[in-house]
Amino acid sequence: xxxxxxxxxxxxxxxxxxxxxxxxxxxxxxxxxxxxxxxxxxxxxxxxxxxxxxxxxxxxxxxxxxxxxxxxxxxxxxxxxxxxxxxxxxxxxxxxxxxxxxxxxxxxxxxxxxxxxxxxxxxxxxxxxxxxxxxxxxxxxx
Amino acid sequence: xxxxxxxxxxxxxxxxxxxxxxxxxxxxxxxxxxxxxxxxxxxxxxxxxxxxxxxxxxxxxxxxxxxxxxxxxxxxxxxxxxxxxxxxxxxxxxxxxxxxxxxxxxxxxxxxxxxxxxxxxxxxxxxxxxxxxxxxxxxxxxxxxxxxxxxxxxxxxxxxxxxxxxxxxxxxxxxxxxxxxxxxxxxxxxxxxxxxxxxxxxxxxxxxxxxxxxxxxxxxxxxxxxxxxxxxxx
Numbered sequence: 001x002x003x004x005x006x007x008x009x010x011x012x013x014x015x016x017x018x019x020x021x022x023x024x025x026x027x028x029x030x031x032x033x034x035x036x037x038x039x040x041x042x043x044x045x046x047x048x049x050x051x052x053x054x055x056x057x058x059x060x061x062x063x064x065x066x067x068x069x070x071x072x073x074x075x076x077x078x079x080x081x082x083x084x085x086x087x088x089x090x091x092x093x094x095x096x097x098x099x100x101x102x103x104x105x106x107x108x109x110x111x112x113x114x115x116x117x118x119x120x121x122x123x124x125x126x127x128x129x130x131x132x133x134x135x136x137x138x139x140x141x142x
Numbered sequence: 143x144x145x146x147x148x149x150x151x152x153x154x155x156x157x158x159x160x161x162x163x164x165x166x167x168x169x170x171x172x173x174x175x176x177x178x179x180x181x182x183x184x185x186x187x188x189x190x191x192x193x194x195x196x197x198x199x200x201x202x203x204x205x206x207x208x209x210x211x212x213x214x215x216x217x218x219x220x221x222x223x224x225x226x227x228x229x230x231x232x233x234x235x236x237x238x239x240x241x242x243x244x245x246x247x248x249x250x251x252x253x254x255x256x257x258x259x260x261x262x263x264x265x266x267x268x269x270x271x272x273x274x275x276x277x278x279x280x281x282x283x284x285x286x287x288x289x290x291x292x293x294x295x296x297x298x299x300x301x302x303x304x305x306x307x308x309x310x311x312x313x314x315x316x317x318x319x320x321x322x323x324x325x326x327x328x329x330x331x332x333x334x335x336x337x338x339x340x341x342x343x344x345x346x347x348x349x350x351x352x353x354x355x356x357x358x359x360x361x362x363x364x365x366x367x368x369x370x371x372x373x374x375x376x
Contacts, residue, residue, distance in 0.1 A: 031278070090365070093226035095277040099319075118278035 001025050003122070003140035010133050015041060018136055019048035022124075026053075028073060029101040031118055033110030036126035041134055042108045045126065050075060061108075065092060074103040081109045089116055157216040157246075157354070159209060161200065161239065162343035165192045165232030166224025166252045167274060167319060167336035172200040174207035174214070175343030182206035183340045192231045200235065203339075212243060216354065218346035221249035222364040223282040223299065224274065224336065229363035237358050246354035248346045249361060255337040255345040256317070257286040257293040266290050269314035274335050279304050285314060 001021055009015045026032075026049070034042040043060045050058045055071035060079060067077045076097050083089060097105060098118055110117055120142060127135040160175045164185070170192040171185030184202035186195055204211060219236035222229045240247045253272045260270055268288045273281045281304055285297035307320075319335035337345075346353075355361055 090226065093230075095275075096225050096227045098277040099225070099275050116277075120278065 001138065003138055005136075005138040007136045007138075008129075008133065009136060012044075015045060015134065015136075016048050019045055020052060022138070023049045023052035026073075026104055028104060031098070031105045031107070031121040033117060033121055033123045034106065034108045034126065035111040035123065037128055040126040040128045042126060045124070045136075046077060046106050046108070066097070074100075076100075076103055076105045078105065078107040079109060080107060080112045083113065086113055086116060089113060157350075159207065159214055160216045160218050160343045160346055161203070161214045162218040162220075162250075162339050162346065163196070163200070163232045163236050164220040164252075164337060164339040164342050165196060165228040165235075166220045166222055167228065169336045169338065170195050170199055170228075171339035172196070172203040173339035173343050174203045174209060175218075175340060175347065176207075178344055178347070181340045181343065183338065185339055192228050196231055196235050200239075211239065214239070214243060214245060216245055216346070217247045218250050218343050218350065219247060220252045220255065220337065220342050222252050223276075224252055224363075226365060229365070233361070233363050237361070240358050246356045247358050247361060248350040248353050248355070249364070250342045250345045250350070251299075251364070252337065253282070253284045253286075253299055254293070255341050256334070257284075257288070258291075258345050258348070259337045259341040260317070260334075261288040261291050261293050264288055264315065269296060271310065271314045271316045271318075272335075273307065273316065273318040273320065275319055276301055281307055281318070281320070283307070283310075285310075 007018050009018055034046065036042050047058045050069060050071065053071040053073050055069040055075060058069055058077065059067065061067040061077050062079045062081050065079065065082065069075045069077065094116060123139045123141065125137045129135055158176050162173045162175060164171045168187050169185050171183060173181050173183040175181040182203050184199045184206065186199060188195065217236045217240050219232050236247055256272055257270060266289055269285065270288060271283065271285050273283045276282055280301050282299065283302045284295065284299040286293045287296050317334050
């Protein structure tokens, strides 16, 4: 996978293939932002990626704000949807998670608080086309 | 910071033994401190363990010193800057113990305690930079000049962008938790990014007179970052 990268998915099976491809480039220290409307499939996509690393308990962290999974690697999975203001992110010690470069971080709804996102990151946008079709775009910020 | 050490020591006489707590970075440590020639430290280095281990290291230090918790007269806690979670763990432990024993707390500036520790090792006039990570793109930064068992600020504590770090003078010795892949700068003894717990106590011993806080309800660590958060306009 080379960036920027665009790909259409017309089925869940297609999305799983895209997730497999994306999983193959992940390594420790990476921060991945996922943007897209409710129901676009952000959590589904992350679940598929994490299965590649033998993480089977991935779930939406909308209410927990952050989940931690340990499989072949360690993952932190954030969801900014329920965050009201930036100081709440500092209150949960988000810098400490960013400092842990022996892990991979996923952030759903990262676009709600762009100012806290590290410069170096991969940003994925999932656009809802219709019930079965999605458009994925991947951008890498250096 | 030049202080008449002898007079400070006599002012602090009623405050010993001190229990100090250091959790600002990789060290999770505690020390029961009577004076600089008699102290009992316990520390571990283990990622993500501070909340689980803080009371174990405190108990270990008390056991080494053969005293009871109720013998402690003062808590000295490492107050930051540093890891958000780490500082909160140390501060919560300090507040809990202080509350239960009705004893005061001194909040020790973490970078100054480390400069103080380094002043015992490096020659006079040595300039040192202490710089630890704040997330991925920023650093806590302070520059000191070491005096004989003392230090002065050359540049005040602040947050700087990672990119700015490379333009700083490199005649100073650099300490911190960055690695070369982030900064392209060689870190001298980079594994030293936090003071040992006995130097938290020793800083309180030397410079803490008058800084005892009895009303501990609202004390909190020096996060720095808190004050520069730009709230989103609704």
